[in-house]
Amino acid sequence: MKKNAPKMQTVPFQHNPNITCYYELEFGRDVIKPGDKIRFKNNRGYYVFHKWVHNSELDVTWIDCMDTKSYEFKSFYIEQLKGVHRAKKSIRKKLV
Secondary structure (H helix, E strand, O other): OOOOOOOOOOOOHHHOOOEEEEOOEEEOOEEEOOOOEEEEOOOOOOEEEEEEEEEOOOOEEEEEEEEOOOOOEEEEEHHHEEEEOOOOOOOOOOOO
């Protein structure tokens, strides 16, 4: 049996002149880089930041990230970004 060929061709972001990708995002006093854990409004869990993308034709901006539990890729509008998750620092024992 032959499998049906996909009817829709996907075009990478690099070949579309209207879409630009950025790999660092300034959010408040933090600079979010790929691999940082972030949170979104009205969503539970943490996501790993990959990039943020802007489509100049539609004037839409979104963030591409990956869920830390299910490892599925998701996209959220940039307005939904809640903040960066930084691990708490443990209290270091002082040497006397």
